[in-house]
Amino acid sequence: MAIIAASSVEKIFRQPKRQSGFGGALRSLFSREHTEVRAVDGISFAIEGGEAAGYLGPNGAGKSTMIKMMTGILVPSSGTVEVLGREPHSNRITNAAEIGVVFGQRSQLWWDLPVRDSFDLNRHIYDIPASRFADNLARLTSMLDMAGYIDRPVRQLSLGQRMRAEIAMALLHDPKILFLDEPTIGLDVVAKDVVRKFLAEVNRERGTTIILTTHDLVDIEEICPRLIMVDDGKLLFDGELRHLRTALGSRRRLKLEFGTDPGAITLKTAQLVTDEGLAKHFLLESQQTSILDVLTELGSGHDLKDVKLEEPNIEEVIRTFYQNKPALAGARP
Numbered sequence: 001m002a003i004i005a006a007s008s009v010e011k012i013f014r015q016p017k018r019q020s021g022f023g024g025a026l027r028s029l030f031s032r033e034h035t036e037v038r039a040v041d042g043i044s045f046a047i048e049g050g051e052a053a054g055y056l057g058p059n060g061a062g063k064s065t066m067i068k069m070m071t072g073i074l075v076p077s078s079g080t081v082e083v084l085g086r087e088p089h090s091n092r093i094t095n096a097a098e099i100g101v102v103f104g105q106r107s108q109l110w111w112d113l114p115v116r117d118s119f120d121l122n123r124h125i126y127d128i129p130a131s132r133f134a135d136n137l138a139r140l141t142s143m144l145d146m147a148g149y150i151d152r153p154v155r156q157l158s159l160g161q162r163m164r165a166e167i168a169m170a171l172l173h174d175p176k177i178l179f180l181d182e183p184t185i186g187l188d189v190v191a192k193d194v195v196r197k198f199l200a201e202v203n204r205e206r207g208t209t210i211i212l213t214t215h216d217l218v219d220i221e222e223i224c225p226r227l228i229m230v231d232d233g234k235l236l237f238d239g240e241l242r243h244l245r246t247a248l249g250s251r252r253r254l255k256l257e258f259g260t261d262p263g264a265i266t267l268k269t270a271q272l273v274t275d276e277g278l279a280k281h282f283l284l285e286s287q288q289t290s291i292l293d294v295l296t297e298l299g300s301g302h303d304l305k306d307v308k309l310e311e312p313n314i315e316e317v318i319r320t321f322y323q324n325k326p327a328l329a330g331a332r333p
């Protein structure tokens with residue numbers, strides 16, 4: 001059964017039109033002119049309990065706005081959002097008891113207090129029974145390796161330490177759903193790895209449903225089998241990453257290495273995607289295209305040193321997807 005259901009959701013932000021200069025600013029105060037930003041434009045999806053879904057899209061695509069509507073911070077302009085059978089914004093307190101929220105760019109911890117004190121405040125806010133709190137705190141402290149800094153004020157922590165504490169704080173009351181808005185932003189590779197492994201484990205072992213927004217494709221690869229892709233407020237793809245790979249990954253990549261740079265090469269059997277001079281990367285035009293087809297078309301007379309067929313990496317899959325988005329919009333395998 002779906003525990004999150006979004007149906008034809010729209011969010012339109014209206015802002016008074018600003019005019020430049022002091023006089024303009026004054027006139028704007030009395031002007032009735034507005035500009036509209038359609039941040040979320042007719043999005044529908046349903047998420048089952050226990051799923052891990054990644055919400056991916058370029059800057060300004062409407063990811064944070066959607067998370068804010070699912071957590072009850074914003075109200076949709078039209079359409080409906082239901083989380084655990086309720087409308088989040090009109091049931092904020094009940095909803096908050098059953099969800100956890102982490103905003104990568106905003107802290108929920110008390111800046112001047114030791115981490116432990118923020119956790120303790122959450123115990124009171126969520127009315128967590130003492131024994132359950134103690135168990136959860138011990139488990140999260142060990143899993144996220146927080147023992148070394150749990151008694152230090154938040155302002156003294158590194159970003160990686162703080163993010164681990166933010167995630168722990170959001171999980172202390174055993175939420176059914178964990179929403180994360182860019183949880184790995186700004187973290188170094190080691191900290192990203194810790195956060196990803198932890199989130200994948202929480203989803204797998206405890207069945208916590210995870211919805212996260214990210215720009216980092218590795219987050220999706222390691223945490224979320226399901227991918228929801230948006231651009232300009234619209235849904236472009238909703239399905240499994242592996243399906244997207246199969247749909248687009250059929251264009252295998254071929255690397256040709258030359259002893260001397262032959263300049264740009266245009267072929268019918270393969271599309272040049274990256275030109276590094278001596279090394280040129282192509283996407284084969286179709287599944288049926290063979291290396292031999294490409295080499296035959298290329299012909300002799302080039303100082304060709306090596307040929308490598310490469311599987312497409314996830315970044316390439318996503319880039320290809322966005323390049324072909326009109327043809328693929330709304331795809332749900």
Ligand SMILES: Nc1ncnc2c1ncn2[C@@H]1O[C@H](COP(=O)(O)OP(=O)(O)OP(=O)(O)O)[C@@H](O)[C@H]1O
Nearest residue numbers: 013015037039057058059060061062063064065066
């Ligand atoms: N409170 C607001 N008032 C007016 N416009 C807003 C508001 N919040 C967001 N927007 C606009 O809505 C659009 C979507 O913003 P949103 O923050 O949801 O994008 P995003 O996909 O999360 O982007 P990013 O990856 O850069 O964080 C943007 O054009 C943004 O400027």
